[in-house]
Amino acid sequence: MEIQEIYRGRLIDHVQLVVDDLAASxxxxxxxxxxxxxxxxxxxxDYFWADELFISSVDSRAAAGVPTGRTHLAFQASDRATVDRFHAAAVAAGGKDNGxxxxxxxxxxxYAAFVLDPDGNNIEVVHHGTANRSSDAVKITF
Known part of the structure; x- marks a missing residue:
């Protein structure tokens, strides 16, 4: 595996999905x-990765021999057009519309769209808009 730059101070360092069909994923x-x-x-x-997402086959050295459970991952988009592009591309590549x-x-x-990947993981791409933005942060009150 190639060496990546390490970013300190993030909540999530990386996510690994273990999948049944690596080629479909x-x-x-x-x-x-x-x-x-x-x-x-x-x-x-037996694996591929992008940014902090690592996806491996069940028989990979990096896996424990079983697929991960159903997961929801949300990726940020810079605009609504990217959300639309994601949804169309993901469905065309074998995903199942989930929103x-x-x-x-x-x-x-x-503004978001949801697609189930080949293993049933709920993949979302979201654009948070500009309504609540102050610089590069969005304040959300629950």
């Missing part, structure tokens, strides 16, 4: 990453 995630502008970081016969692009009630300007 690679096809799906390549389309997703391309749609949201994230390059693939690297790959081998068409549109505004959600979570906060004003929350």
């Amino acid at each position: 690679k096809k799906f995630y390549r389309a997703v990453f391309e749609a949201i502008g994230i390059p693939m970081g690297g790959e081998a016969d 068409a692009p549109g505004e959600r009630p979570y906060h004003p300007g929350y």
Whole structure:
């Protein structure tokens, strides 16, 4: 595996998904990453990765021999068009629609789409809009 720059101070360092069909997942995630502008970081016969997301086969040295459970991952988008592009690309690459692009009630300007990947993980791409932005942070009150 190639060496990455390490970023300190993040809540999440990385996420690993262990999948049943690595080829189907690679096809799906390549389309997703391309749609949201994230390059693939690297790959081998039993894994691939981009940014802080690492996806491996069940028989990979990096896996415990069983697929991970159903997970919800949300990726940020810079605009609504990216959300729309993600949804179309993910469905075309074998994903199952789990929520068409549109505004959600979570906060004003929350625009998202959801697609199930080949293993049933709920993948979301969200644009938070500009309604609540002050510089590069969004304040959300629960």
